[in-house]
Amino acid sequence: GGIITQTPKFLIGQEGQKLTLKCQQNFNHDTMYWYRQDSGKGLRLIYYSITENDLQKGDLSEGYDASREKKSSFSLTVTSAQKNEMAVFLCASRRDSYAEQFFGPGTRLTVL
């Protein structure tokens, strides 16, 4: 088995602030993902990475940067926080394209 951890669990920032969310997995999975989930809504893909130092844009990449520093970790940066992007950010990983994704517990972002 394995686990995905996300830090912090809650993140409060000021409008215009640069904020970083972190994700770690010990599954040894190649592919990692960042999703945004607005309250009561579905998942929107922000960035994903198929291997260390790889980055692929999702449907919602504008306003975000990402970094895959090593195989086990994937960071997401909100470049300038806006009040309309208060949401839960979910990190996920999977072994390969035949496999299911495993999700982290999420980081809840509040922008004041």
Added chain:
Amino acid sequence: GEQVEQRPPHLSVREGDSAVITCTYTDPNSYYFFWYKQEPGASLQLLMKVFSSTEINEGQGFTVLLNKKDKRLSLNLTAAHPGDSAAYFCAVNNNNNAPRFGAGTKLSVKP
């Protein structure tokens, strides 16, 4: 691009009733299909997976049916109980590296 449409967005049933959630997809190269459950305040967890049209998976009171000819995937609950209240998402894997998710169904089971 690939579209995954999930219906209904909301579903309210009584305990013991059946419930059906359906996803349709457009990419004929889709080959692995998943259902995830998200309980209130929690993250997504895999509920079931199915890979071929001949496969009917059952577990935890759910049945998953896949019809590749019609590009339709369904999640069937035969006898709902309050613990099944959650959001359910289908996900479709194809040849690219990012699964496509349905928009979700919020299921509410009343005692």
